[in-house]
Amino acid sequence: MIGFILRRLGSAVLVLFTTSAIAFLIFFATPGIDPAARIAGRGASAQTLAQVRSSFGLDKPLPVQYLLMMKHLFVTRDLNSFVNRGEMVVPQIVQAAPITLSLVIGSAIIAVASSFALGLISALYKGRVVDPIIMTLAVLGISIPVFWLGEVANLITQGTLHHSAFSWVPPLGYTPLTQDPIQWALHLLFPWLTMAVMYVGIYSRVLRAELVAAFNEDFVQAARAKGITERRVVLRHALRCALIPVISLFGLDLGVLVGGAALLTEVVFGLPGVGFLTYQALENVDLSMIMGTTIYAAFFVVLMNALVDILHAKLDPRIRHA
Amino acid sequence: MLANRAALVALIILVIIVLVSLLAPLYASHVAHTNPFTSNVQGSIVVDGKKVDVMQQSATGLGVTPIGPTWHSRYFLGADGQGRDVMARVLYGGRVSLLIGSVSAAICCFVATALGIIAGYMGGLVDGILSRLFDVVWAFPVYLLAICLSIVLLTSTLTIGPISIGSGSLALPIAIISVIYVPYVARPIRAQVKSLRERMFIQAARSVGSSNWRIIRRDVLPNVLPSVIVYFPIMMALNILIAASLSFLGVGVQPPRAAWGTIINDGLPLLYTRPLVSLAPGVMIALTCVALNLLGDSLRDALDPGSKVRVGS
Numbered sequence: 016m017i018g019f020i021l022r023r024l025g026s027a028v029l030v031l032f033t034t035s036a037i038a039f040l041i042f043f044a045t046p047g048i049d050p051a052a053r054i055a056g057r058g059a060s061a062q063t064l065a066q067v068r069s070s071f072g073l074d075k076p077l078p079v080q081y082l083l084m085m086k087h088l089f090v091t092r093d094l095n096s097f098v099n100r101g102e103m104v105v106p107q108i109v110q111a112a113p114i115t116l117s118l119v120i121g122s123a124i125i126a127v128a129s130s131f132a133l134g135l136i137s138a139l140y141k142g143r144v145v146d147p148i149i150m151t152l153a154v155l156g157i158s159i160p161v162f163w164l165g166e167v168a169n170l171i172t173q174g175t176l177h178h179s180a181f182s183w184v185p186p187l188g189y190t191p192l193t194q195d196p197i198q199w200a201l202h203l204l205f206p207w208l209t210m211a212v213m214y215v216g217i218y219s220r221v222l223r224a225e226l227v228a229a230f231n232e233d234f235v236q237a238a239r240a241k242g243i244t245e246r247r248v249v250l251r252h253a254l255r256c257a258l259i260p261v262i263s264l265f266g267l268d269l270g271v272l273v274g275g276a277a278l279l280t281e282v283v284f285g286l287p288g289v290g291f292l293t294y295q296a297l298e299n300v301d302l303s304m305i306m307g308t309t310i311y312a313a314f315f316v317v318l319m320n321a322l323v324d325i326l327h328a329k330l331d332p333r334i335r336h337a
Numbered sequence: 338m339l340a341n342r343a344a345l346v347a348l349i350i351l352v353i354i355v356l357v358s359l360l361a362p363l364y365a366s367h368v369a370h371t372n373p374f375t376s377n378v379q380g381s382i383v384v385d386g387k388k389v390d391v392m393q394q395s396a397t398g399l400g401v402t403p404i405g406p407t408w409h410s411r412y413f414l415g416a417d418g419q420g421r422d423v424m425a426r427v428l429y430g431g432r433v434s435l436l437i438g439s440v441s442a443a444i445c446c447f448v449a450t451a452l453g454i455i456a457g458y459m460g461g462l463v464d465g466i467l468s469r470l471f472d473v474v475w476a477f478p479v480y481l482l483a484i485c486l487s488i489v490l491l492t493s494t495l496t497i498g499p500i501s502i503g504s505g506s507l508a509l510p511i512a513i514i515s516v517i518y519v520p521y522v523a524r525p526i527r528a529q530v531k532s533l534r535e536r537m538f539i540q541a542a543r544s545v546g547s548s549n550w551r552i553i554r555r556d557v558l559p560n561v562l563p564s565v566i567v568y569f570p571i572m573m574a575l576n577i578l579i580a581a582s583l584s585f586l587g588v589g590v591q592p593p594r595a596a597w598g599t600i601i602n603d604g605l606p607l608l609y610t611r612p613l614v615s616l617a618p619g620v621m622i623a624l625t626c627v628a629l630n631l632l633g634d635s636l637r638d639a640l641d642p643g644s645k646v647r648v649g650s
Contacts, residue, residue, distance in 0.1 A: 030469075030472055030473055031476075033473045037477065038477075041486060042485070042489060045490070154634070155627055157630060158574060158625075158626030158627040158629075159619075159623045159626075160619060160622055160623075162601075163581070163615070163619035163622070166601070166605065166608060166619075167616070167619070170612050174612075274478045275480055275481045276478055278586075279582055282585075282586075293484065297488060297587070298587070300488065305484065305488060308481070309485060312478045312481050313477060316476045
């Protein structure tokens, strides 16, 4: 097991290196683009351009430039934004991360709980009326653009019904958990629900398919033949086996969401998380910030992927020896 | 039976959406009598015998509000912030969204099939390199990859050899969107080809001296094609969604072109006064994607019952 973990972490480092290198190449080596002008922002003075060139070592070969960039990000952590002069990139990301985590974790809990319920009901009542209804709703869930759903939620809770049914919904924005837990939850409730919709759609479909497949497995038949109660067969035998693919999907999605896919939800609901930082940087064409958030994102995704694989190997011993 | 009926409904919905999008110019010129790409802030129209300004002076305070839905041929769904006919724009937007979705799904499926077959069939070092490449693209959050590529390319022309892509070109979002989901399709295809390679009929073809190219063309391709066909509508739905999200972030389709995503974005400042501007294109996206996903599900049940195609991103 320890050997597997080490090997997995080794390949994670390799992927992280390649990902950061690709992000770097997109910015610094795209043909026909002057990275100094891009980093310095629109209408930068010659002085700023010279400063950017020396700070990022743009007259030096690409590998040196890459190392300089990584040094600014991870060692000295003094990567400057040239658009918002003097704003440090790394501290801003560190400050925004808890907001993104609050959003993603809450949403993940809602998504997992409801998709378990829906997937289980759908699989148990396969072929009855509820099954196609749930599955059609699940397809709807994966077909709605999340930012649009968020705007519709805003329209209802902040607009049309704000003075009647939804008068308890606070205005858009964020309150830290440490400051006021109730306001924190109220501010995040609709972002949580909005973001959960798509994942409920995905997981309930996968869980249903896995459960239906598991019901036909020999070990489930054997458990039934032994006379175990149906409830125990479903929860202890079939569900356990069906969970493995759902767990790996969940881990990957969690990494991607913390990494940046939550950005649409953050923008729509005005939550100043890491995705929102990326969005602002995009509006201001602030390349330093985008590089920072991209590499932060890649780090989370790769870390989650490695954790998922290790967990996977723990649950399913066959993988360790593959 | 139920799946068949769902597939039929989905197909009918899709055909209708494609048809009305194709007929957008006819609608604009013969029904709405408008050019949906030029602003019309000064104009006025006649509704039920009364003359109404397209941009109405707000009753409270400053500013103007575009005309709401008339439910008549002109400004059926009202006007957007520049006085343009929303209905006509939604129809035009469908052309762009469907084009982006289908072309990038086709490119993605083609590239993924080619790479998946090469990786799975060749094995060894080639497989190792390609698989790692898939891992890396996979580890790169989709939105961030698209944002990075767009921000670098959107304001300047990318020239790779003889191909040059201008900043306003549709080719740019199409290229970005087709790249990001390649691993999504290529990985399962690779796994499938890897197991096919060990099967008897391919061993037999090899033992009678068939060339690799012939084996791939005659034996491997026909066996993976059903999976590719199943993936196509699902990828198209995903691509339409991601194209809309990119437009929302301002890095997708650039004006004056309109796609469903850009129209949603145009309507956001009017969300609380004229919600239909944003709601209508969103409903079209949802409708199209539900139909595509249902079609994908039924195709899978029909062609490829064993596979576990994952839907969503």
